[in-house]
Structures are given as C-alpha cells and as structure tokens.
Amino acid sequence: MIDRKVTSTHVAALAGVSQSAVSRVFTPGAPVAKATEARVRKAAAELGYRPNVLARAMVSGKTRIIGVMMAYLDNQFYPTALEKLSEALQAQGYHVLVFMASNTREDVDGVLQQILDYQVEGIILASVSLSSDVAARCRAVGVPVVLFNRHQDDKTVSSVTSDNRAGGREVARFLAAGGHTRISYIAGWEGASTQRDREAGFCAGLAEADRDLFARAVGGYDNAATKVAAFTLFNKPEDQRPDAVFVANDHMALIVMDILRFELGLDVPGEVSVVGFDDVPGAAWLAYQLTTLRQRANRMVEATVAALLDQIEDPGAAPYAVRVAAPLILRKSARVPAGWPQSNKRDIP
C-alpha cells in the first residue's frame, strides 16, 4: 500500500537520467550506453519498477492481447484447446483475454464488441460463428479473426478445423465394412459447421458404400437433447433399432453409450457399434474405450496461432482455411471389420 505505482519517471529520478533513457532501456533495440543501462536497471530493481503494458500499448498500438471467445466448456475438447492456445500464445509473448459466449447470435456480437474495446491484436473464436457485419467491423479496425474448430465461407476470416468431411466419410466406410445394416447418425447443433461437414461426409460415404442412412436424431451438442435422441433412436425392438451409430462428437457419444448400456441394457459393441468424434480424454477411459476420430488439438492450435500471427505481422495477408486430418482411433466401442488396417500410430494426440 506504500508505493502504489512506480513509473519510469521515478526510476529516472533515482538513476539520475531522463525518463526517455529509462524507456529505452526497456525497449529492445533502442540505443543505450552500457553504463546507463546498468544504472537504470539497478534503480528499477530497487524500486520494483516494471513497465506499464497499457501505457506502452497506447503509444505503440500493440497490446499483445488476443481475445478468445469460447462456448461449450463442458465438452472436454475445449478446455484442453484453451489450455494449449493460452500456452502457445504466452510463448509468443501474447496473453489471452477470455470471454464466454452462449450461442445466441446477438450475444456473440455484443461480446465481440467488448473484445474490440480492449484493443486486442487478434481474435480467436472457438466453437462460435460470427455475423458477417461483425466480421466486417473487425476487418475495418484491422483486427484479424481466426475461427477455431468452425468454418465459414466468409473469405475474410481464417479458420482451422479438422477435415470433418473426410472424417465422416471414413466412419461411414468403417461401419459399412463392418457389416452393419442399420447405420444411423446423431447430429450436433445444426448451426455448427462441424455438424454439417461431419454429416455431409458421413452421408457421402454411405452413398459410396451403397448404404442408406437408417435413422437420424438430433442431440444438438446438448446433454438433455442427446439423451432424448438416444432413447428415440434405440428404445425399440431389435430389428427396428440401429446396429451402429455415428455421434457427431464424443461428448454426446459418451452420453449415448451410457444410455445404451445402463438404461436400455444393450451391449456395445455387441449389439450396437458407437463411433464419436474428437477423442476427448474421456473417450480413452477404460469404462468407455470409445472408437473415435481424433482431433489433433496440438496441430490445430499451432495452425491457429500461426494464422493469427501471420495476419498480425502482415495485415495485408489473405486469410486462409486449414484442415487437419483426423485419424480414426480404433478402440472397443465399435466392431472392427475383418482386414481393416490396425492403426499402429502411437496413441498420442
């Protein structure tokens, strides 16, 4: 409570130099004599001085703050991603201002405004879409945006996703090759590109294998809705219920497995094969052993950070979309077709 704020002026006084000199000591590349630097650093240490990032930002225009907006934090994939994002950005000298969003459009836009108020240098939108006018607004003030795990045909924002279409397609091939005859799908939130792309790829894959989609229900990436979806699909006599289901993400897939086994008494994978998407930590737990498509979070984060920095460093750079391949991880929740290549990739994200 004693010294409150110590500024460069205080340090300057103690070191017997000008405030400019102090500033230069803390500005890499600025010209300072060794002797001066030593005196300033000594004085700074004595007073416990550290440059005020905000004041620095005012004049330089560089806040070193990245705004991150997230939703669905109960889906284990996102906390994991947030952690990695934060660490990767810290390593680059940036810091993360976090905003939680619900999924209503107006909320997203409002929150985005608030983010911009902090003069962030870039924005990462995880599992969130943005209206085109807000995208325009970000572009107007020169703040690059990159979508994480979501894609938009808007050419003005970069995006990083898994190759959801290819993933969905592979699941279809996998289930068809496994000899399943009543293959179904539980959809995520229909507004999400992950949902759309995974389903589109899945249906395309089924068509290629000459199969029809047996049944479909919507879980909406929501706990309660997913339970309902599982019941409506499976609470039926054997020949009327699916013998395989692709669930749009692991978070829902785990719920579905619980319902199948403990509410409906069905054997997985004996009576029903279940495949998810994400490879969240829970998917590997022994109680589930969920066969799923892995989102390579590390690579996605790397790509996201790279895309963002590209555009921060060169504001003229064109946005681009990255798609990371999503390998199928074979575990025990789905019957494996005879002769299906055992992935001998090491079980590391």
Next chain:
Amino acid sequence: MIDRKVTSTHVAALAGVSQSAVSRVFTPGAPVAKATEARVRKAAAELGYRPNVLARAMVSGKTRIIGVMMAYLDNQFYPTALEKLSEALQAQGYHVLVFMASNTREDVDGVLQQILDYQVEGIILASVSLSSDVAARCRAVGVPVVLFNRHQDDKTVSSVTSDNRAGGREVARFLAAGGHTRISYIAGWEGASTQRDREAGFCAGLAEADRDLFARAVGGYDNAATKVAAFTLFNKPEDQRPDAVFVANDHMALIVMDILRFELGLDVPGEVSVVGFDDVPGAAWLAYQLTTLRQRANRMVEATVAALLDQIEDPGAAPYAVRVAAPLILRKSARVPAGWPQSNKRDIP
C-alpha cells in the same frame, strides 16, 4: 482497413461539440444535456465509435481486468469453475485475463509479474499457491488476491475453499459406518492444501470411529501416478487389499475405478467402495456413478467474486477465508450404511 481507429475527437468534430462532451456522454453520471447527448450518440453510431478501454484505464486507473491463473485444466472441475468465474465477472463488468501455470514455484511468480504488468484490478489463483514475497508485492501495488480452491495461512490473501476437513471427516464416518475394515486413502499432490485438509479430516474421522488407516498411496493429482497408486494398493490378495478407498479428488477416483474394474477385475462397490471429492460431471455419468463430496462450484465462485470485489471497492478491507460446506452425494460406487440418511437434496450443484 479504411477508418482504422475512430476516437472521441472525431466524434466531437462531427457532432460539433468538444471532446469532453463526448467523453461525458459515455461516462455514466456525468452531466450532459439531452440534446447534446442525442447529437453525440448519433455521430458516434455513424462513425462506429466505441471508447478505448485502455486509454480510459490510463487516466481512471480502472482497467476492469481480473487476472486468473489456473492449472490442472484436465480436471473437469476447473474448466467448469473458469466458465462460471468468467461469467460472474462479466456480469459485473470485469473481464478475465487467463494464464496457465505449471506447478513450479518460479513459474507462478514469473507469471504473476506478467499479470501485474497488465494493471489488473484483482487476481484469482485457482489451484495455485503463491510465495509470500509475491503476495507482498501484490499488496504493495494494491492488487487484491484471492485463492480459489486453495488455502494459505498467509493473512494477506483471501481464500475460498470447500470445508475440506469436515468433508474428509464425513467420508471417514461414512465408510466406517458402512462396516469397512480396511479403509485406505489415495492422496493428491502433497503441496496442495486441498490434499492436506482432506486427509487430515479423514484421519481425524477414522480416529473418532476407532479405525486405523489401512493403507495409503499418493496419486499426486496426476494420471500416471494415480494408476501406479491404484495398482500398488489393490493388486493383492483379498485380505491384504483395502475394501474401501477415499480418493482425494474425482479426477483420480475415476481413474482408480477404471483400474479396479477393468484391470484388476474387482467389483465396485461389491468388493471395494470408492469415494471421491469434487463431483465433476463425469462422476454422475452412468458408467461411474461415483459417490463423492460435492464442491459447490456456484457458491465458491460467488464467494470468490464477492471477496475480490469487496477488496477492490475498499482497499482497506481485511482479507478473509470462506469455507463452503461440501455435501456427500450418495451414488453407487460405495456401500451405504444401513440407516444412513438418504440425502434428498436435489441433484444440482
């Protein structure tokens, strides 16, 4: 890319008033004539003007930023808490700057310095302890700190935890009353107050019930270590292995359940009762049905935000410690003693 930054001066020019007038329009409580306000707002809307939070912070000293440091994001309790914290603070007009920390002391201190560089108005440390000199430093610059889910005898920082001692004690009574004869404990990271308090309470409770601790191992809140702990404790003939185990948190407890059931082929709760601490989402999943002590995240968050705001608003206010009661949630992973009061609390956090 056209207009880059639009400032209050631009708006003032367009509205034909002084920059001060614009500032006052955006400062609640400042005196402005209705007509002036209308003109200014119109001009602002036209230009898409929004006040620069950083510049505002420079003069007012109020950044409305709260620094949050977290670790263990793979433990579902923390993402949940982060989400609630962020939302609660947003509701109060604050925003959250997130920092990830490993558990090495030096790292924490370094990161804390960085947080302070952003002129945050308060700091929340979740599952992280801080050295007393850094605590002193925060006090010196007048930034209140509150520990979330961690306690320190340092009188200069507030803390919010569950009543871990009482919780541990109740588990001991519960397991003793259940007729278990070989009661054991799997510890968390020994540097954490949660670990110490839960174990202390547990041992006290056992003593009161005239029981000894049958065995103890350390999981350290770490996946791999927890697996090893489970094996060393349970990979033995029946009479040499525990018939009940209290695990210091749910994250480890779920891992232990997996090992018991799927690696060692033991029945839970038939052969072993398992009790955890936290009540993470996974604890309620049908595959686990973990009996556990609930950390009331909502209340903890409320208390944390309240404690922080108290001290921000009145810098002279004394720090204080809050302990939130942790009710035992009965599910299916532990034998329930005959006559044990069935909690009929609704199953809501």
Next chain:
DNA sequence: CAGGCCATTGCATACGTATGCATCCACGGA
C-alpha cells in the same frame, strides 16, 4: 427588472510510455 443559482459546456491538463528531433560529446582523420 435584477440578482443569483444551477445546469451545461469547453479548456487545459494528466495518466505512463515511446519516439522524432536536436543537442552534446568523444573520437578519429586530415
């Protein structure tokens, strides 16, 4: 009608730092 009071507004300055420009000094070459 005069005086006074209040509401409203503009002016000037401050917040803490970075940086262009001018100044100063030392040193080296002619």
Next chain:
DNA sequence: TCCGTGGATGCATACGTATGCAATGGCCTG
C-alpha cells in the same frame, strides 16, 4: 588544430480519454 561523424541522451510531444475549473447561458425568485 579543426571539422566531421556517429553514438548517446534529453526535450517535447503524442497516444485517447477523464476531469477540475472557469465560463456561459437560462431560468427562477424576490
């Protein structure tokens, strides 16, 4: 010895906003 050169430093200002103070105007009261 003198001048040129370049490195180091100080001075002054700018970044965008908030706010104390003084000045203005209108309106109410006596």
